[in-house]
Amino acid sequence: MNLLMNLDTAFFVSWLAAAVRLAGPVLLAALGEIYAERSGVLNIGIEGTILLGALSSYMMAVESGSTALGFIAGGVGGLLVGCVLAALYLRAHASQIVVGIVFNILAAGLATWIYALVMGNESSPTIPMLEPWHVPLLSSLPFIGPILFQQPLPLYLTLLLAVLAHFGLFHTRFGLSLRAVGENPRAAHAAGLNVLKIRTWGVLFSCVGAGLAGSYLVTAQIGLFRDNIVSGQGFIALAIVIFGRWSPLKALVAAFIFGAADALQLSLQLFENTLPPQVLLALPYLLTILAMSGVVGRTLQPGALTQPYRKE
Amino acid sequence: MKKLLERRLAPAESTGALVLTSFCGILAAFIIAGLLFIPFGGNPLSAYGFLFDAAFGSLRSFGLSLVQSTPLMLIALATIVVWRAGLGYIGFEGCFLLGAAAASWIALSGTPQGFPWAIPALLYWPLVLIAAFLAGAIWAGWVGALRVKFGGNDVLISLMANYVALFIVQYLVSGPMRAPGDLPQTPRLPVESWLPFVMNGMRAHWGIAIALVATVFVFWLMRATPAGFEIKIAGLNPRAARYSGVDVNRRQMGAVLLGGGLAALAGLCAVLGVQHRLMEGISGGVGFIGVVVALLARLNPLLVIPTAILYGGLEVGGSAMQRQTGLPTSVVLILQSLVVLLILAGDLLRYYRINLPGGRQSRSPLAEEQS
Numbered sequence A: 001m002n003l004l005m006n007l008d009t010a011f012f013v014s015w016l017a018a019a020v021r022l023a024g025p026v027l028l029a030a031l032g033e034i035y036a037e038r039s040g041v042l043n044i045g046i047e048g049t050i051l052l053g054a055l056s057s058y059m060m061a062v063e064s065g066s067t068a069l070g071f072i073a074g075g076v077g078g079l080l081v082g083c084v085l086a087a088l089y090l091r092a093h094a095s096q097i098v099v100g101i102v103f104n105i106l107a108a109g110l111a112t113w114i115y116a117l118v119m120g121n122e123s124s125p126t127i128p129m130l131e132p133w134h135v136p137l138l139s140s141l142p143f144i145g146p147i148l149f150q151q152p153l154p155l156y157l158t159l160l161l162a163v164l165a166h167f168g169l170f171h172t173r174f175g176l177s178l179r180a181v182g183e184n185p186r187a188a189h190a191a192g193l194n195v196l197k198i199r200t201w202g203v204l205f206s207c208v209g210a211g212l213a214g215s216y217l218v219t220a221q222i223g224l225f226r227d228n229i230v231s232g233q234g235f236i237a238l239a240i241v242i243f244g245r246w247s248p249l250k251a252l253v254a255a256f257i258f259g260a261a262d263a264l265q266l267s268l269q270l271f272e273n274t275l276p277p278q279v280l281l282a283l284p285y286l287l288t289i290l291a292m293s294g295v296v297g298r299t300l301q302p303g304a305l306t307q308p309y310r311k312e
Numbered sequence B: 001m002k003k004l005l006e007r008r009l010a011p012a013e014s015t016g017a018l019v020l021t022s023f024c025g026i027l028a029a030f031i032i033a034g035l036l037f038i039p040f041g042g043n044p045l046s047a048y049g050f051l052f053d054a055a056f057g058s059l060r061s062f063g064l065s066l067v068q069s070t071p072l073m074l075i076a077l078a079t080i081v082v083w084r085a086g087l088g089y090i091g092f093e094g095c096f097l098l099g100a101a102a103a104s105w106i107a108l109s110g111t112p113q114g115f116p117w118a119i120p121a122l123l124y125w126p127l128v129l130i131a132a133f134l135a136g137a138i139w140a141g142w143v144g145a146l147r148v149k150f151g152g153n154d155v156l157i158s159l160m161a162n163y164v165a166l167f168i169v170q171y172l173v174s175g176p177m178r179a180p181g182d183l184p185q186t187p188r189l190p191v192e193s194w195l196p197f198v199m200n201g202m203r204a205h206w207g208i209a210i211a212l213v214a215t216v217f218v219f220w221l222m223r224a225t226p227a228g229f230e231i232k233i234a235g236l237n238p239r240a241a242r243y244s245g246v247d248v249n250r251r252q253m254g255a256v257l258l259g260g261g262l263a264a265l266a267g268l269c270a271v272l273g274v275q276h277r278l279m280e281g282i283s284g285g286v287g288f289i290g291v292v293v294a295l296l297a298r299l300n301p302l303l304v305i306p307t308a309i310l311y312g313g314l315e316v317g318g319s320a321m322q323r324q325t326g327l328p329t330s331v332v333l334i335l336q337s338l339v340v341l342l343i344l345a346g347d348l349l350r351y352y353r354i355n356l357p358g359g360r361q362s363r364s365p366l367a368e369e370q371s
Helices: A009-038 A046-064 A067-090 A096-119 A144-148 A153-171 A173-183 A185-190 A195-222 A233-243 A248-268 A277-293 B015-035 B044-056 B059-084 B092-107 B121-150 B154-174 B207-224 B226-236 B238-243 B248-275 B286-296 B301-325 B330-351
Strands: A132-134 A150-152 B005-007 B197-199 B202-205 B352-354
Touching: A009 A046, A009 A144, A009 A150, A009 A153, A009 A173, A009 A195, A009 A233, A009 A248, A046 A067, A046 A096, A046 A195, A046 A233, A067 A096, A067 A195, A067 B330, A096 B286, A096 B330, A144 A150, A150 A153, A153 A173, A153 A195, A153 A248, A173 A185, A173 A195, A185 A195, A195 A233, A233 A248, A233 A277, A233 B154, A248 A277, A277 B121, A277 B154, B015 B044, B015 B330, B044 B059, B044 B301, B059 B092, B059 B202, B059 B207, B059 B226, B059 B248, B059 B286, B059 B301, B092 B121, B092 B154, B092 B248, B092 B286, B121 B154, B121 B248, B202 B207, B202 B248, B207 B226, B207 B248, B207 B301, B226 B238, B226 B248, B238 B248, B248 B286, B286 B301, B286 B330, B301 B330, B330 B352
Parallel strands: B197 B202
Antiparallel strands: A132 A150, B005 B352
């Protein structure tokens, strides 16, 4: 039992700290996606949006020399993408799934094209990454400190946004309208809500979240841009939304579980072990499928998810 | 006086309007994508000329385009069958991967990495086709069953299932099916298990025949059989279908099994026709581009053939163009998706009628969008 002997405190600390680190970007993307899905729009285009957000963040950081500006640029890029996507999701008479899938392919092509245009064939510079920020006092706590309070700034921003998103969704008038539109757009319309406008907000929130997630990847984790930088993290965010039952705080837990599974298989590869790492990797997806399947309990997905709405 | 642009109560459904709006969408996509060559110092016209010449100019390149289009065709057909039944399944990447895995497993029969007993040559082809088809059918089937029996969301479940399939293949190539060596991949498949070339000088393998047979089959199924008719009405209006005695659940399950199997055959073609070994990343997103092909063909099986050949050709031409002229192949990806997006956006035009002053009512929905 070579494995158990290595399970000391240091292992747990480094494992959980890695889990938190990996959970950050996808959680940020998932928070936005919750708003889109709660308003009835399944934004599968989140994958491409993260990619374009990462690209704008990287280019801004290289051009301006300021990583912080780069971080903001990702959000702005996401917002621009959101305007296009909102028009396609809500105005074009096509299914949201179709628009999302096709948009992801477009974004992949576009990101490579823009990158080749701006950077040419020269080797791309790495940008100075956002350093982990040690929260005063808290970071010196044993165990909790190194896991939670020695992370880069975007993580704290994400945690703050999770709380804000929860408050906004469940304790404000806007959140109530958003959920109403996602459950039953017709009834919401009859009650005097502007369905398309509220859904537009949902899509915009989702794309800004995804764009910032892209910045997060670039500015705090990788420091570079590659066209395979996102590699499915948008779809992981979709899984987190489902696993978190369309609630920001539960999504926080879900993101942490996904991160933990991912980090665990990375650390376990260091040891001799009989369990293939793919089992751990697949586990969160299997749990998500179970949560979606309708086999255990009722699925709580928004009633009008993926259903287009047209004014009569 | 009438307004120049008048909104229709219902979209124009005539074939003319459909063809015209689609044509505008395609044209606009080609124009926009063509402009993307200019910053790289390319002339759009000559770039397109080069691209199409490299894709269809000679027998050899046409063969390569056919090879590239084969999986697209099969996945587009799968999409048609499944989506016509009213499902939103998009897990074709997963079916593709498992089909490829099953095909390699049979092809490696008799070796430590494959099926434990050697398979006689006569039985090889039926067995490998059946194994791949079954793998895909089962993989799509459980997602379909969750949707049909328990009301699960098949769009999201199938997206997640793609990842599970990815990990299964990752496990296979790094574990039980791994070849000795550094890379996580299977040994090269024996030459006699490969799909042979159709003819000398043309690099197309017999996978294209599988795709064409599948096309005819799907066309016949949807057009001329009660089962196909029931699949279609189950998709158009499940409630009405149920009232008229159609077993909607059964038809949807049948459709998803067939679709999964077809997508798995695409994996078979890729592994036995092109790669000749199973490895990670073998799909390269073809499961999603195939869906785009189906959409562009407006879910019509016969239109899938030209559309898939066009898209496969674009990929072949695009990479040849990048190799020889340095123009970025990403334009092809942009073009492939832009065509569909602009056709979708172009559908909005069918809601408008142009009233030319003095003239009779024009049906042309051309007007605004090019600007």
